[in-house]
Amino acid sequence: MSEDILYDHLRRGVTHTCHCWLIRRLDGTALGFTDHDASLQFDGIVFAPQSGLSARAIASTTGLSINNTEAFGVLSDDAITEADILAGRYDGATVQVWLVCWDDVAARKTLFRGSLGEITRGAGGFEAELHGLTEVLNQTQGRTYMKTCGAVLGDARCRFAVDQASYRLDYTLTTATDGQVFTLEGVENFNAGWFESGLLEVLTGAAAGLKDVIKSDVGEGDRVLTLWSPLNAVIVPGDVLRVTAGCDKTAATCREKFDNFLNYQGFPDMPGEDWMVSVPRSDETNAGGSLNR
Known part of the structure; x- marks a missing residue:
């Protein structure tokens, strides 16, 4: 096991270790960095030295609390550029950090795995928040009870084929x-x-x-x-x-524009806020149905 090899090395007291970083953008681009003074390679990724990428201490905790840290880096033409940051190419990118024995890269251990958060830039550099895997526990799960549709056009819940020529x-x-x-x-x-x-x-x-x-x-x-x-x-x-084509999430649009009402993920007939005070009206048809207006 690679971790066992690393632990044996650390027990010696005199160590040859460094950190390696892998940033993988949503478009598939993978960038590797290391704080060692020479390039390292494993898992098919070359980790470049002198990239200016570093980090504060990574605080790991037990349980379900969120492990967050920050990374610092230098903007450069051949690595992380200001233009790519401004264009949003690093939004949602995944990050993995290893402690690596630089003279035997098989001896390594993952210290952090997560994603990039907010990126701020200053004079010639940038600062990025790193969110651990438990960050997803902060996201709302399940459906929301509302009139409008909660699906995204074309996703697994909507089931509409958006690749049609008409759309x-x-x-x-x-x-x-x-x-x-x-x-x-x-x-x-x-x-x-x-x-x-x-x-x-x-x-x-x-x-x-x-x-x-x-x-x-x-x-x-x-x-x-x-x-x-x-x-x-x-x-x-x-x-x-x-x-x-766009969808405004209403039942009418789902039915008339996309002919997809069977997959509508909202509740168009839910009562409004004034349903408790709704009463029959003499100028309306009262056929025993809903009084919601």
Whole structure:
């Protein structure tokens, strides 16, 4: 066992150990770093030295309390860049830290496993929160009792196939953009507002993999899509965008726009806040049904 080899080494009193870091982004990019003065390699990853990546002490506790720490690093062109941080490429990235015997990398032990949290940047560097695996215990689980749908369009609960031509468009950009407002020319096969609350994703170019929710979809034929926040990367004419129809989570949209009401994950007929004071009215049909208005 690799940990047993490491423990035997530590018992000697004179040790040859260092730390190795692995950051794996959601787009599959893996970056390895070490505080040793030479490169190390294991598990198919090369851990580069002199990266400027370091960390405060990792506090581990028993039970279900959350293990958090922080990492510090230097922005560099060949590793972690300011442009990638601003573009959100490190959002949700996973992190693993090992204590490694540098002259025998088979002797190692995982000290931390988790994900990157908030990243702040300063003069030539950055500081990132690291969240342990128990961080997920802070997330809300289960369904919420509300009128609107709790599923995400196209996920396992929604079950709607968003890759249909009527609901998804791959478009080669023909006009300049600031990363937040996009003009799509000659798009006439979709109703006005069809993509509002939908998703815009960049498939090619320097911004490939970046995406955000569409705030508004204005016009027909030539339409203007505005995102809630800009994509912080260079996007130029010729880049390919993928635009997916939006869903406002209401029962009417699910039934009329997507014909998917059987999979609706909300409670459209739940009583409103004033249901206790609802009474029959002489100008309404009172057929014994719900009095909720």
